[in-house]
Amino acid sequence: MGRYVIRRLLQMIPVFFGATLLIFLMVNVMGDPIAGLCGDRECDPATAARLRAEFGLDEPVWQQYLTYMGNVFTGDFGTAFNGQKVTELMGTAFPVTIRLTLVAVVFEVVIGISLGVLTGLRRGRPADTGVLLMTLVVISIPTFVTGLLLQLLLGVKWGIIKPAVSSDATVDELLVPGLVLASVSLAYITRLTRTSVAENSRADYVRTAVAKGLPRRRVVSRHLLRNSLIPVVTFIGTDVGALMGGAIVTERIFNIHGVGYQLYQGILRQSSQTVVGFVTVLVLVFLLANLLVDILYAVLDPRIRYA
């Protein structure tokens, strides 16, 4: 197991460098960002040159990348165009997005898995058909529609929530945005769990467990669920990264100043320092989440451990 983890950790190194280099190149392809800093007029050449030197934009791209990576390892992610340290931006943005992601994941796990188990055990019954229909609706409606609709109904018409999240972004403010963010994945998890549970409930080992006279609850939680959750865990694991990076739409609708917002600003202003910095961290999150999934796999299914 330890060796397995170490091998996986080593594999992360080339992925990390490859991903950051790609992002770096992509942002650079977008062109010279300095021109946008002076608004609707040309920067005077001397100031533009100084700004370019300050942000290291006057060097060749490969050298910029090397300098950048060198700095990253000392914890210096550079400065955004508005004069703030990128680490400072991360310090304010990541906690907010992590809270939002956690809320979303909790919704996915709690609602998604319970509905999945419920319908999986009662397949073909009205409850099953009803939930399946509901998930279909949720999957087919884009997030921004659900988001705007909930915002309008709960925020403006009924006044239950505030339409915009304050800069503190406390957990209770994030419940509705979290639900919106989770909605599509939640529907997938329901369907995934349902299929898996339905399939496994006919398996031999479940029949054996029932025949042994184990209480139903124990059969479901120890025998059925443990095996049925493997694909679900994979999905949730990869989804954590997707949720953090893909929160742009939700964050924009509910005015959440998280990672999505900073990335959006960074891209609009072509601030490579911001974009590369944030994406680097997101890549790390992605890799770690995947590693965690693989380890969980091994825990859930001992056969994988020795493979």
Next chain:
Amino acid sequence: MRGATRATWMACALAVALAATACGGGDSGGGAAGVVSSSWGDPHNPLEPSNTNEVQGGKVLDMLFRGLKRYDPKTGEAKDMLAEKIDTADSRSFTVTIKDGWTFSNGEKVTAKSFVDAWNYGAHLKNNQRNAYFFGYIEGYDKVHPEKGEATAETLSGLRVKDQRTFTVKLTQKFSTWPETLGYAAFAPLPRAFFDDHDAWLAKPVGNGPYTVDSYVKGSRMSMRKWERYPGPDKARNGGVDLTVYTDNNTAYTDLTAGNLDLLDDVPASQLKNVRADLGDRYINTPAGIVQTLAFPYYDERWNADGMEKVRTGLSMAINRQQITDTIFQKTRTPAHDWTSPVLRQEGGFDDTLCGKACDFDPARAKKLVAEGGGIPGGTLRITFNADTGSHREWVDAVCNSINNALGNDRACTGAPVGTFADYRSQIVDRKMAGPFRAGWQMDYPLIQNFLQPLYYTNASSNDGKWSSEKFDKLVDEANAESDPAKAVGKFREAEKVVRDEMAAIPLWYQNGSAGYSDRISNVALNPFSVPVYNEITVN
């Protein structure tokens, strides 16, 4: 019993989630008593007077600073604020005397040195100030801010402190209306605290205006409170202003209709249809010093050829401005008939007859003129715009439709979107424009000079199309040397006629400022820069 624990855990999580929902949304809207909450956009650059060149940063500076002059929020006229008098004999050397009794909110006195130090800071190359060129008329600018290489002087030679309350300014050329430019935020005074601990100042700016900064979370919110001992005549009539950064104006609009926000100073285009029904007379739409034009790449020989002015005039006549402003902008913009803005008013040089027939929709004549001028270079007109902000795509499509219909050719005009504003600007700076492109001008100060010289003078800072005309340059020089303001305006108008005859850029429409507010506040108005006059707002 292990299964039971899991079930309990799930139940608890659900209960917590539900309980938390019940707690959420219980807080009341709005801020502290007498405080106005207002929408804000994240300033692009660090908040320093000479480094702020867009509206969002500018609105903060307008609350925190008072300069020598201030533009009247209603008329736009430059009126003395800290200046007691500004004397000149030759329109080139000025003696500025400042009023007694002004202090910064940290107690420091505002002296002549506060201005001279601030201006020297703003002009110096090493400080990377985006607005440095505002000091370009002052003698010695080429030493502290050379086009290439290092600065050879620390301070502007044209600035001299005479005593506590007087300083002199020497300009490189005659510029009779120069004192009227001094209301621009870049000319604000700075306290010693700014120079002593720059980082601390940026974290919590200190100025001499009617408000002080209570707290500032960069990129997120800024709370300003009334400064009780503010010595000026325009004291704040509310307890303070809380600015909240919105990632999307639509969210701000939703927050306004839900009663959580008091003031939104830029109603999104998509809500213009609903805004009158939602807000009634709490929606304001007033002229602002913004004019939208189509500029041409004169560095491209095909656009600079003889006879092209006919094509450009023809294109101008092919655009149905009235229809576009009515349908796409819901009458919140006005078809332009000159290259300035209505906020200048007649005496300031605005003239809505100046463009004349060349700005009237006349498809038949348009088709004829374009044919006479030799047709559109390359056969297809590509209008370049940035697709990330504003609703540029909508109007570019509409303009193209209008041109296509007038010329009777479906392929005469297409839009050419560029992804981001930064990329758009860098393509302009690199002179890569293949055809006409979107150009907007928001005035720095309400002078006709500001609508013409930076945009059309040879190699001027915002002359993106690189248009050049000796006749125009000569008239502008003469206008600047003219000591009688009325005569200067007349000369500028002559110069504007050169722009018209050549159709250097096609004027499209004057943009209005638009704002909506809640029933919690009153006395809301926009100044000619489309910024709310915050200090006048009262809380009911």
